[in-house]
């Protein structure tokens with residue numbers, strides 16, 4: 001039987017690497033888009049083909065789609081550098097891919113945005129607005145779509161571990177905001193399930209991991225893994241809110257992150273649970289290194 005061809009954008013990233021593995025394991029023929037093939041690392045064997053191109057430059061994307069029926073994109077900016085901007089990457093690069101998908105005969109687009117993305121866009125968080133604008137474009141494209149809305153990723157929870165390893169963990173307010181972060185492998189499996197299930201077409205699927213914590217509990221988990229007495233300090237909300245405009249003058253992406261954290265405190269980040277990976281195991285692994 002001919003395998004369904006899927007194009008994965010963001011394949012060199014944390015989630016994209018897990019997506020490549022999961023979809024290859026489910027019998028899909030996987031084409032990975034990469035700026036540099038070498039960045040696929042251990043995930044290279046799970047790619048049937050690699051196309052080196054710059055999604056921000058539509059001129060490099062001409063043969064990209066070529067026979068693919070599905071586009072899965074987790075491509076996005078994940079640093080604090082001023083250039084390229086989130087508008088150029090999260091929005092324009094994904095829009096370039098969408099336009100190639102429409103022209104090239106892709107049938108189904110799966111796009112990874114964020115949990116509560118609509119509400120975060122309404123609060124003026126630019127990096128999220130860029131992804132939500134892509135969601136709007138996908139819905140208007142005429143293609144079949146599935147929008148995935150995850151909470152936080154395990155990869156980003158490592159920052160809590162590194163704080164604890166330095167001796168003091170910082171939370172916003174009393175750290176009572178709740179989140180159920182998800183491992184990249186679990187999220188990739190969730191995306192695989194969504195692709196295999198026709199009922200997910202035209203749907204937005206929110207998802208988090210199996211365990212819910214407060215941010216203070218995440219830090220305590222990290223201190224436990226390090227076998228250290230927890231030392232957790234709270235950053236007052238007024239300081240966060242008051243300093244954001246000033247920070248924005250120096251670095252708009254850090255200010256955006258601060259606005260996200262403040263909004264998250266109000267909205268919460270607990271989505272329907274999925275998966276089998278536990279944060280405690282990740283922290284124990286990190287502590288053993």
Ligand SMILES: NC(=O)c1ccc[n+]([C@@H]2O[C@H](COP(=O)([O-])OP(=O)(O)OC[C@H]3O[C@@H](n4cnc5c(N)ncnc54)[C@H](OP(=O)(O)O)[C@@H]3O)[C@@H](O)[C@H]2O)c1
Pocket residue numbers: 009010011012013014015016034035036039054055056074075076077078084089093112113114115131150151152153155156
């Ligand atoms: N992190 C979270 O907690 C979280 C939570 C909810 C949703 N999400 C969403 O999930 C997405 C993926 O997250 P992730 O952790 O997998 O991110 P990641 O590891 O940083 O991967 C980002 C991918 O985008 C590509 N990329 C970045 N800048 C680019 C540019 N200028 N031009 C072309 N490609 C570029 C990267 O390619 P290179 O390897 O070449 O740099 C990489 O393949 C995010 O964009 C975010 O919207 C994240």
